[in-house]
Amino acid sequence: MYGLEQTWRWYGTNDPVPLSHIRMAGATGIVTALHHVPNGKVWQPEEIEKRKGLIKVSGMNWSVVESIPVHEDIKKRSGNFREYIENYKQSLRNLGDSGIDTVCYNFMPVLDWTRTDLDYLLPDGSRALRFDKIRFAVFEIFLLKRTNAEQGYATAEIEAARILFAGMGEDEKQILINNIIAGLPGAEEGYSLQEFNKVLGAYQEVGDAGLRENLYDFLREIVPVAEESGVSLAIHPDDPPFPILGLPRVVSTEADARQLLQSVNSVANGLCFCTGSYGVREDNDLPGMVKRLGDRINFIHLRATTRDVHGNFFEADHLDGDVDMFEVLKALITEQSARIQNGRKDHRMPMRPDHGHQMLDDLSKTTNPGYSAIGRLRGLAELRGLERGIRRSLSF
Template identity: 55%
Template sequence: METNDVLMTQTMRWFGPADPVRLEGIRQAGATGIVTALHDIPNGEVWPRLAIAERRALIEAAGLEWTVVESLPVHDELKTGGPRAPALIEAYKESLSHLAAEGIRVVTYNFMPLLDWTRTDLAYALPDGALALRFEWEAVAAYDLHILCRRGAADDYAPEIVEAAGRRFAAMDQTERDRLEATILAGLPGAEESFTSASFLAAIADYATIDAERLRANHVAFLEAVCPHADTLGIRLVVHPDDPPFPIFGLPRIVSTEADLATLFASVPHDSNGLCFCTGSLGARADNDLPGMIDRLGERIGFLHLRAVEREGETAFHEATHLGGSADMPAIIAAVHRLSTASGRSIPMRPDHGHQMLDDLGRVTNPGYSLIGRLRGLAELRGLEQGIAYATAPPGATTANRRASWSRRGQR
């Protein structure tokens, strides 16, 4: 007897041929799919079909599938509604056509102004000796107030944070100040842009008239222009939530809460308008009910980032183990399993932001994307999902049939 279980498609992110993690290592970790992008192509330019085909062939030669694009960047002029927006829309649609022609059906993007995802420490030491990514509001304030020197920045922080940031900056030597600046502006893998503090300050000025309402309207305009084309291609565009999920450097955030997402999907109800459900980004806010959001928004979810953060108050957090931290990962995976089984969809997932640990501590790695920490996370998540599937399977599903079903999925 076959079970009715539908399990997630296990993937890992790979940053292309320059990634220190090799494809064969990802396959040995148990993943069957790769999530990647053509990071060498500047934002706004068309992704050539030949370049997509060459990347796909490289991945398939290693016995893996290219299942998800992360990300096809949205140029900042689309976020601000700049004069080149119509031409940028056409370029985006052409890239989608080329991806669809090569079999890609899930395309991730974000609508965060200027910075993609932001951390203040890329090597936060944990009690067990592993290293994690961390975000700390006081460190952001120290950079914003004393390195970036953004006009009016003090108004965005509580007085006690302004004072603490001043003390912290004064205690830092130049190496520490340079490290903080690089971490915020250019230290993260997969970031869509990199800046100097001077160019970042100039770019912030382009958003002087863009508040949350205007940014939301520009997001809707982008989707209304692109989604009809994506619908015809059979592509699902999945938006990544804001990371961190609150305003930073005076820039608005509009994809941070369930209300934000519900508004987005109501405004643009096209089938192609979907969600990359990131449990870490959304989980950095205590007011986001992650299992409930999966239950309520599940039909829109086309991709899963599974990680857990340990919240340190309202505006600080670090990456925890995948089954630890502030997230209730068993409840989250149970909700995903209900969604997958009810819809018959094997949703692609990836273990996100693993700890740097064991032998990877002595290797050059992309922050958050060393292999061993993600291997640990994938193994934990795989075991959790299979345990939930086992516990919820109908009585007639035998252990042998379950094993056969899971084995076939692992060999795809």
């Protein structure tokens, strides 16, 4: 019986969750990156082989690269962007030569992903990641003091942020700043407030249309190299999938994804289907997206979020929240079956549980926000059981 390849994100030897524990969780593939290589530099063959060998010794395989960071100069098409594109191409060639065939990346300006709370207390006592619109307004209006930030909020929201800010102590303010700009797991940059305002300003002239075209130009350059190297690309959607900080957002909806896929029509130009990111928007029909775009899904993040009408959301249990995980998994299983029947080589369809809760013993440990062991263990176990049940019912 086939199944979606069960993978797990690992941040290297400094990750609090060691490879030996990941194997106990039942994952067979590792999702990782060479985080020690500076943005824009070539991933050298010896470094790739070193990481690959470390994973192999543990009894697993390096399944997916997440991510080769896209340098900010490429996103803005400024500075040394041509050099960085050539370096990106060479990294893809080197990965392909090592037999690593899936590369996840994102094209979000400045921040890879954004939350206001990294330890939001849930009713059961576990802790989750959360995005709170009013707390974010406090950050950008009263702490960052971004020019024209008020234009993104209603009058009542600004007043609520003003009251919240007035009651915050200095420690609480600093925690909020750190949560947003100090660098979260997978992020390649951290900023001071002054630096952050400066880098935000550099995008004012780029705009939505400019960022889209810069992304498509980047793909026109790298997709042919990916094809030649046997590498499938998977772009992660915006997180959160709506405008923040005056920055353009270009991979937030099904229409965005379709336009990107059409920009370079190749199976190597594909999606990282993140149910948590796409699921924050009520107008994204996730099972429908799999049915309509599934042949271009090269990597899968499975997580659920619970949103409200005010623009807030938090990471829910993997089978709860606003994501219909049953229908999503059913559509993914159907897509995998079609790939097998059609003889496609990319039928393993790696997936990983994303953003687990901090719970049980992990509550007293230092863990990467969203990437504690036990919460993801629970998520993977639930997803594995759901997938197996669906397959039995479909006789797949």
